[in-house]
Amino acid sequence: MTERILTFQALNPDQTKQIEALGAEVVPFEKMTATSGITAIFGWSQKHGLNVLQDPHNDVKWIQTVSAGVDYLPLDYIKSHDIKLSNAVGVYSPAIAESTIGYLLYFLRGFNDAVKNQAGHFWQPPERNDLALLASQKVVIYGTGSISQDIAELLNGFGNYPYGVNRSGRAVAGFAGTVAQKDDAGLIKDADVIINAMPSTPETVDYFNEAYFSQLNGVRIFVNVGRGTSVNEQALIDGLRNKNVLNAALDVFNTEPLPKDSKLWELANVLVTPHQTGFAAENTAPIFGFLADNLKSLQETGELSQNVVDPARGY
Numbered sequence: 001m002t003e004r005i006l007t008f009q010a011l012n013p014d015q016t017k018q019i020e021a022l023g024a025e026v027v028p029f030e031k032m033t034a035t036s037g038i039t040a041i042f043g044w045s046q047k048h049g050l051n052v053l054q055d056p057h058n059d060v061k062w063i064q065t066v067s068a069g070v071d072y073l074p075l076d077y078i079k080s081h082d083i084k085l086s087n088a089v090g091v092y093s094p095a096i097a098e099s100t101i102g103y104l105l106y107f108l109r110g111f112n113d114a115v116k117n118q119a120g121h122f123w124q125p126p127e128r129n130d131l132a133l134l135a136s137q138k139v140v141i142y143g144t145g146s147i148s149q150d151i152a153e154l155l156n157g158f159g160n161y162p163y164g165v166n167r168s169g170r171a172v173a174g175f176a177g178t179v180a181q182k183d184d185a186g187l188i189k190d191a192d193v194i195i196n197a198m199p200s201t202p203e204t205v206d207y208f209n210e211a212y213f214s215q216l217n218g219v220r221i222f223v224n225v226g227r228g229t230s231v232n233e234q235a236l237i238d239g240l241r242n243k244n245v246l247n248a249a250l251d252v253f254n255t256e257p258l259p260k261d262s263k264l265w266e267l268a269n270v271l272v273t274p275h276q277t278g279f280a281a282e283n284t285a286p287i288f289g290f291l292a293d294n295l296k297s298l299q300e301t302g303e304l305s306q307n308v309v310d311p312a313r314g315y
Contacts, residue, residue, distance in 0.1 A: 003295065006032060006052060009043025009066045015288050022295055040064070042291055050074050053081070062298060064291050068092050068147075068278070069227060070309055071200035079311040086294050086307045089315075090146045091286045092278030096225050097150035099277035100195060101134075101158075103249035106271060107221050108132050112247070116268070132192075132220070135159035140184075140191045142207075143198035143226060144172040145315075151195065162195075163187055167203075181207075185215060192220045199315045200227035208232060213239030221247045225277050228253040237263050240270065251277045 003024040011019065016026045027036055029048070038058040041049070043066050053060050053074070062084040063073070070087055078085055106112055110126045117124050139155060139162035141148045148164060152174035155162050161176035165187065169180035179187050181203075188194060194216075198204045208224075209232040222245045224231050233254055239245045249271040250264065256275055264270050290306045297305035309315060 003039050003062075003298070004037055005040045005042055005291075005295075006036070006038045007042045008045045008049070009287075011042070011288070018292060019295065022292065023299065024295055040295075042066070044073060046072065050077065053077060053083070062086070062294070062304070064294055066287050069199060069315075070311070071227065071229070071314055073311075075311040075314060083311075084298075084304055085309040085311055086290060086304050087309050088283075088287045088290060089307050091283050091290075092280075093146040093150040095280040095283070096147050096197075096277045097154050099251070099273075100151050100223055100225055100249075101154050103223050103271065104134055104137075104193060104221060106249070107247045108134055108137070112269075112271070137192040137220070138190060139163065139193040139195065140165060140188055141175075141195045141197060142181075142184075142230075143196070144170075144175065144178060145197070145199070147197040147225065148172075148195075149174055151197065163191075188215060188219075189217070191216075193223070194219055194221075195223040196226040196230055198226045198230055200229050201314045204230045206230070206232045208236065210235040210238065213244045216244040218243055219245050221245075221249065223249045225251050228256065233262070233264065237267070240267055247271075249273070251275055 004027055005019065005024055006027050006029060008029050010028065011026060019026050027038060035057050038052060038060055040062040041052065041060060042064050052058055060083055065087045068087055068089040070085065110131050113126060135158050137160060139160060141151060141162050142165045144164040144166045152162050156174055164172055164175040164178040165181055165184050166178060167181060169178055169183065171178055196208065207230050213235050236248060240248060247269045251273045252275055258264065258272060264272060293306050294304045297303060
């Protein structure tokens with residue numbers, strides 16, 4: 001059967017030719033009709049995606065996302081209808097890792113205060129003891145997947161060997177040590193930096209809550225490049241005000257765009273970025289590579305070969 005791939009994420013003319021050369025048909029969303037007979041989807045639309053799946057004229061058997069996370073998809077529907085699912089995990093990891101290092105240096109090297117002082121034309125060198133080296137920080141990273149491993153690799157280059165927290169406590173290269181989530185209390189009590197890079201699952205929702213932040217005693221920087229649902233934002237705000245956390249760098253939020261009335265905008269010790277840490281022009285080619293490689297594999301073996309996602313687990 002000829003695959004008919006609906007592209008919510010547009011392909012350029014050369015990419016379209018490559019897919020057609022593999023014997024598939026590309027159907028841009030704007031050209032889809034009621035009888036298009038879609039069998040696969042590239043990208044996703046919150047407004048139209050589920051309608052495409054439920055349309056009796058279509059027989060969708062595979063979705064290739066352009067994102068690493070898949071929590072925004074109708075995973076229960078995908079699971080119950082045996083739809084194969086693959087994501088773009090790994091593509092965004094280098095950019096997120098570089099952004100995370102930027103966050104840490106922004107606060108550790110005093111750039112946050114320099115930006116504020118420059119706005120007022122105010123020359124105020126920091127106290128020497130107010131600045132710190134990245135190598136000396138005790139860093140704890142939640143999640144030890146591709147994003148965290150890339151962060152760890154960059155930290156290693158600074159002479160820093162972070163600790164990791166994952167579900168089982170299994171060892172991972174690049175980390176000084178790892179513990180299971182249930183055993184994290186002893187690890188974080190003297191942490192300087194805490195980074196969340198966990199995927200969104202039922203177990204990670206509100207993981208960083210009031211009880212969590214109350215355990216901390218002046219953590220220098222809290223970073224969230226994982227999922228907004230992992231952090232109870234009011235609990236974080238309270239933690240910042242109570243100095244359980246001294247600074248925070250946040251790229252993901254419970255509601256996006258971040259509402260204009262969110263208190264996070266107003267806190268001088270918070271850096272807000274609009275879900276951008278994974279952005280890089282270099283991402284386009286490997287994402288298309290997943291589409292092409294999985295299409296070939298599906299045609300030859302009936303199975304996907306790259307970045308297969310279990311919809312029941314969410315990753």
